[in-house]
Amino acid sequence: xxxxxxxxxxxxxxxxxxxxxxxxxLWIGCVSFGGGRTTYFQDELVVRRRxxxxxxxxxxxxxxxxxxxxxxGNLAAYLGQRLGGVGGAVLAxxxxxxxxxxxxxxxxxxxxxxxxxxxxAPLGRGVSAASAGLALAAVVRLRGGVSGVGGAAVAAMVFxxxxxxxxxxxxxxxxxxxPAFLRAWHARP
Amino acid sequence: MSxxxxxxxxxxxxxxxxxxxxxxxxxxxxxxxxxxxxxVTHREFVDAWALSQVTPGPGMLMVLVIGFRAAGLGGALAAxxxxxxxxxxxxxxxxxxxxxxxxxxxxxxxRRTLGPVALGLLAAxxxxxLRLGVDGAATGLIALGAFxxxxxxxxxxxLVVAVGAVAxxxxxx
Numbered sequence: 001x002x003x004x005x006x007x008x009x010x011x012x013x014x015x016x017x018x019x020x021x022x023x024x025x026l027w028i029g030c031v032s033f034g035g036g037r038t039t040y041f042q043d044e045l046v047v048r049r050r051x052x053x054x055x056x057x058x059x060x061x062x063x064x065x066x067x068x069x070x071x072x073g074n075l076a077a078y079l080g081q082r083l084g085g086v087g088g089a090v091l092a093x094x095x096x097x098x099x100x101x102x103x104x105x106x107x108x109x110x111x112x113x114x115x116x117x118x119x120x121a122p123l124g125r126g127v128s129a130a131s132a133g134l135a136l137a138a139v140v141r142l143r144g145g146v147s148g149v150g151g152a153a154v155a156a157m158v159f160x161x162x163x164x165x166x167x168x169x170x171x172x173x174x175x176x177x178x179p180a181f182l183r184a185w186h187a188r189p
Numbered sequence: 190m191s192x193x194x195x196x197x198x199x200x201x202x203x204x205x206x207x208x209x210x211x212x213x214x215x216x217x218x219x220x221x222x223x224x225x226x227x228x229v230t231h232r233e234f235v236d237a238w239a240l241s242q243v244t245p246g247p248g249m250l251m252v253l254v255i256g257f258r259a260a261g262l263g264g265a266l267a268a269x270x271x272x273x274x275x276x277x278x279x280x281x282x283x284x285x286x287x288x289x290x291x292x293x294x295x296x297x298x299x300r301r302t303l304g305p306v307a308l309g310l311l312a313a314x315x316x317x318x319l320r321l322g323v324d325g326a327a328t329g330l331i332a333l334g335a336f337x338x339x340x341x342x343x344x345x346x347x348l349v350v351a352v353g354a355v356a357x358x359x360x361x362x
Contacts (some may be wrong), residue, residue, distance in 0.1 A: 018354065032245045033349035033354075035318040038311060039339065039346045047343070059300055062307035063283055069204045069276020070214070070249040077277035081284035089281035100246025101253060105265060107240045108254040117236035120243040125329060127359015128242060128322035130350045133335030135315035140340040142311065145304040158309025163316035168207045176306055184301035188294060 016051055018091065021084050024049060025076060025095035032100075034131025037072045039138040041079070047141075051083055058145040067171065073097065150183035192260040193267040199226065200252055200271035214249065228259035249273070327360040 016024070032040040038061055045051050045115050053059070058106045060082070064074035073093060080092025111117060139178050161167040167175075199221050207214040215238070222228045229237065237254035245252060249272055256268025290296045317351070323329050331353045338344040 003331070005315075006214060019350070029246050033347075033350050035248070037247070038314075043339075043346050055300065055304060058307040059306045060284075062303040063287065063309065064280060064305070065310050066208070067276060067280050067283065068206065068208050068277070070207075070247050070273060070362075072247040072279045073249070073273040074280035076278040078284040081281040082288055086281065086285075089195065089284070093273070093277050097246050097250065097269070100244045100250050101269060104250045104253050105242040106264075107244065108237075108265070109255045111236065111240065111254070112258060112270070117239045121239065122358055122361055123354050124239060124242045125322075125361050126354040127327065127350055129328035129331040129357065130320035130335040130353025132292075132315060132318035132354075133317065133332035133337075134339055134346050134350065135311070135318045136336045137286045137346075139315060140336075142308060144337060146308050150214035151228075151301075151305040152303035155309040158306050159312040161313075162310060163229075163313030164338055169213070173306075176309070177302065178202065180302045180306050181298070183305075184298045187301065189296050 016049070016083055018084070018087070020049070021080070021088055021091055022095055024051075025080065025092045026099070028076075029096040030100045032072075032096075034127040034134070036131040036135030036138060039134045039141075039186070041075060042138055042141060052079070052176075054142055055145055055165055056082075065168070080108065148183075148187065150179075150187070154180045154183060193263055194255050195226070196228075196259055196264055197267045197271040200256075200268045202277055204272045204276055222255050223263075226259075233258065246350075247273070262326050273350075331356050 021151070021168060028037075028040045028044055042054075042057055044155060046057050048053055060075060061071075062079050063070050064078055067074050073096070076092045076096040077089045080089040082088075084091065107115075107120075146152055154176060161172045162169065201223055203214065203218050207217070219231070219234050223231050223234050234255070237251040238248075240254060241248045241251035250269070252272045253265040253269040256264035256266070258264075260267070290299075319332060323332050334356075335349045335353050338349045339346055
C-alpha cells in the first residue's frame with residue numbers, strides 16, 4: 001500500500017514556494033469552468049506539479065466534501081494548509097475565488113442593467129456537457145485509490161446511495177463508513 | 190439588523206448546514222433568499238446560477254450575485270465571506286490536525302477508509318452533472334469526448350472544456 005510511503009514522501013518533499021502556490025491556485029481559479037472542478041485540482045497539483053499523491057488528494061476530497069460548506073472552497077483551504085500552513089490556506093482560497101468573483105460581479109452588474117442571462121446560455125450548455133465528462137474522468141484518474149473488491153464495493157455503494165438514490169450525506173456516511181473502515185482494517189499492512 | 194449583517198447571517202447558516210457540497214445547497218438557499226427575504230426573484234435566482242456556470246471558480250460564487258442585488262458591492266462581499274469563510278476556516282483547521290496525525294498504523298487505516306468513500310462521492314457527483322448537462326446526442330458527444338480526452342488522453346481539463354464550449358456554440362445554436 002502507498003499510505004505509509006506517501007507520508008514519508010510528504011515529509012521529504014519540499015513545500016512549494018509562495019510564488020508557485022499562488023501560480024497553481026490562481027491558474028485553477030482562472031480556468032475551472034463548469035462542474036467537475038476537482039479534476040482541475042488533480043490535474044494541476046497531482047499530475048503536473050506532483051505536490052501530492054493521488055491517495056493524499058482523495059483524502060482531501062473526502063474531507064472537503066464531508067465538511068459543511070461549498071466543497072471547492074474547502075478543498076482549496078485544506079490543500080493550501082497542507083502545502084503552506086495558514087498563509088498557504090489563505091492564499092490558495094483567495095487565488096481560487098478572486099478571478100471568478102470579479103468576473104461574476106461584472107456579469108451581475110451587466111445582468112441587473114438588462115443583459116439577458118440567456119446571452120451566456122449557449123456557452124453554458126457546452127461547458128456543462130464537457131465538465132460532466134471531466135468529472136467522470138477524475139473518477140477514472142483516481143481509481144487507483146481503491147484497491148481490491150472490498151474497496152470497489154464501498155465506492156459503488158457510496159455512488160449508488162448518494163447519486164441515484166439521493167440519500168443525504170450523513171446517512172450515506174452512516175451506511176458506508178463502517179464497512180469502509182473494516183475493509184481498511186482488514187487490508188492494513 | 191442591518192442588511193449586510195442579515196445577508197451574512199443567512200448565508201453563513203445556509204453554508205454551515207449544507208453537507209455534501211454542490212447542488213444540495215440550492216433548495217434551502219432559494220427558500221431563504223427568494224421566499225423568506227425577497228432579495229431576488231425566482232427568475233433572478235435561476236439566472237444567478239446560470240451566470241455561475243460560465244464563471245470559473247466555485248459554483249457557489251453565485252451568492253455574490255444575490256448579495257449584490259440585495260445591498261450592492263458590500264452585500265456581495267458579505268454574502269461571499271459568510272458563504273465561504275467559516276467552512277473554509279474549518280477545513281484549514283482539519284488540514285492542520287490531519288497533517289499532525291503522524292504515522293501510527295491507525296492513521297493508515299483511516300486514510301484507506303476515506304479513499305473509496307471519496308471515489309464514490311466523486312462518481313455520484315459526475316452522475317448528477319451528466320444528468321444536468323447531457324440532454325441529447327450533441328451534448329452526449331461533447332461529454333464523451335471530454336471524458337476520453339482527460340481520462341486517457343491526459344489533456345488539460347481547461348483546454349478540453351474550452352473545446353467543449355466552442356463545440357456547444359457551433360452545434361447547439
